[in-house]
Amino acid sequence: MSITHPQGFTAAGVTAGLKRSGKKDLALVVNEGPLHVGVGVFTSNRVFAAPVAWSRQVVADGRVDAVVLNSGGANASTGAEGFADTHRTAEHVAVALQAAGKDVSAGDVAVCSTGLIGVRLPMDLLLPGVDAAVAALAADGGDDAAHAILTTDTVTKQSMVEGSGWSVAGMAKGAGMLAPGLATMLCVITTDAVVTHEAASRMLAEAVRSTFNRVDSDGCMSTNDTVLLLASGASGVSPDESALESALTQVCAELARGLVADAEGASHDIAVTVVNATTEHAAEEVARAVTRSNLFKAAIFGNDPNWGRVLAAVGTVPEQVAPFDANLLDVAINGVQVCRAAGVGDDRDLVDLTGREVHVTVDLHAGDASVTLWTNDLTHDYVHENSAYSS
């Protein structure tokens, strides 16, 4: 179920030598057409990496011919030289693809990078890697590509939805620094459906809003987040817009769930659902307050249904953002109503937190909007992985 399942795409994943481990670290995805629709959503961080600056330009006209992605270096905070490296990478991809008989211009080659910030990419390794990737391009290369974009991820994240004669597939990487306004993640989604870039752009924005943007592993927003959607039109089928958007959203939702499941050092995946809020925005802000509480997340790591920490987090949301009566708040953890009307509810010892998934529901009793956000617990391993990453 890789990104080369939809027709009209080839891909490759190779070892360029950017990772000391010797694992695959460079991926290439080529849209073989006949359509070359390409749209993207990028980090909202004001400090963004060179490849984000570049790829924003690439998708501006709605056309993308190819995407090159590297792990082993984010190419962020690398100044004008870093941007020149990205530009040079795109040029190199275009030239190599042209040599392989494909009509590709550098301005239609998106670039994505992930890894440490503040370090230049070793171009002497990366460019030969591009050549190797072009040589390895295959109609079943999607799985290799999904491996090549991993950093601290322990598994690939891939998903697919099959329509009537068309399909949507996606791959993503990300295992920490997951936060609203996109997780630290790179994601490429392919479809062989026929779609305009205007429709694709609108659908992608909507799908990201309700999926990736509702994942918040550690509250940290990356400089490199990128989600690209490429449409080849190779199926010749123009699906109903709602069917395509639904498939796209499902692919994104599965990838987002996969990111949470593989978050650095996590031992629990926590769904925080806020119900009966005045607006969806209010529900989301309340849920974010909970998903960002280190105290709450450490408690879940300790299998401790500490609903007081949920209430304390909920109470930090300003009245004008989320109107509710703090005396009416209910909290349920894994189905046990541990807090009722802001006071002690059912016996907390009834809560079973031994499983990987934890469901926390906060009832605001203020309206009828609801939202679910996913996060992880705060563990010894999270601290370990993130204190040792760059040293």
Add this chain to the structure above:
Amino acid sequence: MSITHPQGFTAAGVTAGLKRSGKKDLALVVNEGPLHVGVGVFTSNRVFAAPVAWSRQVVADGRVDAVVLNSGGANASTGAEGFADTHRTAEHVAVALQAAGKDVSAGDVAVCSTGLIGVRLPMDLLLPGVDAAVAALAADGGDDAAHAILTTDTVTKQSMVEGSGWSVAGMAKGAGMLAPGLATMLCVITTDAVVTHEAASRMLAEAVRSTFNRVDSDGCMSTNDTVLLLASGASGVSPDESALESALTQVCAELARGLVADAEGASHDIAVTVVNATTEHAAEEVARAVTRSNLFKAAIFGNDPNWGRVLAAVGTVPEQVAPFDANLLDVAINGVQVCRAAGVGDDRDLVDLTGREVHVTVDLHAGDASVTLWTNDLTHDYVHENSAYSS
């Protein structure tokens, strides 16, 4: 240098049995006059504990005769019964003090509690503890009181500033759940200066704003935070307002610094200074973005001068909150300019992070306002303490 150093105060700290450890857990501070000025600043959390609701009423008229504080239970999210417990505690203190010949009414007795949320206080232990505290009241009881309010704190926090014939002293507890809009902390400050409650209220608000509200250990805001200032007027001296405010601010600053130094499981105290912001508010918001970054705080735990994580955090602050050009950002860590103009600066290996104190400076190059916030690193021990706290 305890809170009974200023004239006109007696205090006590006793073991009521609220803590399983058998350590002191109930403190009483009595303002013996002749003035009975009392003002307070409380948590801005919408979910606040019963003693906060009570004490807000007590200070409304600017008079406080006594403060009773307990550790071993926060009396938060305990409903109407919890509020009745607080009321009953204040009544009991008043009656006991009246029996000891002091003219005190329950409406002038502030109550503070700290400990686990969602659990009723054992009143059968607490009320006899009040009697024991009244019996133990002494003109040198401040140090005992400072011990009785501790929870996971490893040391007492006390400070004092001596004026000309008058003084200001304070005690505080808090060792985690430290966040803007107050740390999880209880703090009582005493002075024998002559001051009106209007002036005292204004000075306290200002002092808290620039001290306790600039401490952010883990981004979590408590339900019980309380800072009380009591003035006895016993020195007979009416100091210059600026001198008194300065002394008060210094006492608060030292206590706030003490909270950071004793934060749960921390191995580094981190000062994040943002300079050349357009406004103080902009500087503060940028500093908060850094002090809340788990990735940055875990890196410091690992003695890793990971300035990329500083930049990534700075970049999350919206343009309308803090205008700056992201291409101009400089970052220095312990004096080494590791990031210059948003790119690689001096050699990061020159940064020595082996000491307890870490100084991070972010230069926005946008104006001339600056702010320093204190936080801690994110450590294995933080996770450990906070995953095991209530179980």
